[in-house]
Amino acid sequence: MTQDISELKKIASQVRRDIVRMVHACQSGHPGGSLGCTDFLVALYFAIMKHDPKFNMEGKGEDLFFLSNGHISPVFYSVLAHAGYFDKAELATFRKINSRLQGHPTTHEGLPGVRIASGSLGQGMSVAIGAALAKKLNGDDRLVFSLHGDGELQEGQIWEAAMFAPHNKVDNLICTVDYNGQQIDGPTEMVLSLGDLKGKFEAFGWDVLEGDGNDMEKVVAVLQKAISHTGKGKPVVILLKTGMGYGVDFMMGSHKWHGVAPNDEQLNVALAQLEETLGDY
């Protein structure tokens, strides 16, 4: 655990290198959303959550994280590896045969740090609510965090969950929306507009925070603020503005790098923009 912003930035730079190298190595996977959410996940695992890399599925006495938009598995795996859940060398097996690092995260192969399979979208908020309810039943005052894509909010199950949590005062839950405005077929505003997202969550009874997802200092700050808003009778949601592909100039701001891997030349251009801070896997 560190609150040192420059330390967190170093980790984030290495995680971004891992992401582009992982998707390049298997020529598949989702770099865009992974790069955009890197600062959030690094902040969460290195500055915010109390968690134990020895990994126990039930996680009693720990803060828990559920990744609902499972396609950004590269960033999740890299962060888990750097946090000590498994050896960094295993990142080289991503999406390859007989690997624990499946294309989308799963508990099925026993990878430490993963508590639910995700990839089919819209399910993670419900799961996070269930874990939060269990914490209340157990008298466990730690928190539950989750991450969702903004395009994912088009799934109806999200709004079933969004209705349930305030009604039941699930106030030990902090959901974050990766608000990058992009999805596979184009900008969300073109595919299916999310409209007034803040107003929607507020109308459902959530405590809504907004933040900048690619400025480490601000990411840590909004997460800390969110924690201070827990325990007050409402679930908390952070609408986190991120740039898809953030950190690699030619991937930034476009849905085109949602699920495409860089070629050899593109990899080298990308790596030249990302400092190797902790050693490549």
Next chain:
Amino acid sequence: MQKTMKKYTYTDKKDTRSGFGDGLLEAGKRNPEVVALCADLIGSLKMNDFIKAFPERFFQVGIAEANMIGIAAGLATSGKIPFTGTFANFSTGRVYDQIRQSVAYSDKNVKICASHAGLTLGEDGATHQILEDIGMMKMLPGMTVINPCDYNQTKAATIAIAEHHGPVYLRFGRPVVPIFTDPDQKFEIGKAWMVNEGADVSIFATGHLVWEAIQAGEILAEEGIDAEIINIHTIKPLDAEAVLKSVAKTGCVVTAEEHNRLGGLGDSIAQLLAVNNPTPQEFVAVNDSFGESGTPAQLMTKYGLDAVNIVKAVKKVIARKKQNA
């Protein structure tokens, strides 16, 4: 010429869903980790007693079944043993992907408890009468699929699945039916129950069709046919040993279930026999159609799911066996 059939009588009738409700209360008393969720059908699922006893361990999710399955998966992640309750249709087809990813693939200890399965839901009609649920659930790797036959067996099964680690689909029904199994039975998941030993045909029945199979057995005994009747309450994992042992003796099979003939118990038995001991088989099941409105008894007759049709199927399959001999 006349054969003897073990006598089954009943003094009381109840719905299997009441067996679930009473079993859930008992499971809740035995293990504080047992919790329950319902999607706006508390009365139909008979969950009132559990809620009264353990209000803090019950979650009303409203008409939002997908969310219910996800919340159950989250509760299970943190060590709870969640029982979800709604109609069989909304427990399976409506939430197949949620069960597949968040429960089965994630290996969560969730008990999906489904009432009003099959035609015997009655007057509500085909929108609510699911006949495909066993098939959907048994195809999921790691899922246990149980369809008990009366109140006592449903109660025992409900208690048993709380003690079993892993996802379970427990299927039961709406109508009041005879209680003929032992009230003190120990329910063993995956272990078939020998209802009546016989030599001429193996009748494998599940759910409400077990009582019909017993009625059929009595008719057959009077006509000199010695039917072996086995209750397959656990469709997955199938008790292969019991099935193969019986078939080795009788040489022909009738399966009986309140389900589409595609994907149900009959399919599971046919697949087992195709590999191990190819055997003439007849299927008493719904013939790849939807149901419709009507009383349960009218529907079971119209769709051929009764003792009369089991008797017909037995005669047909015995004739096929003799032809092959």
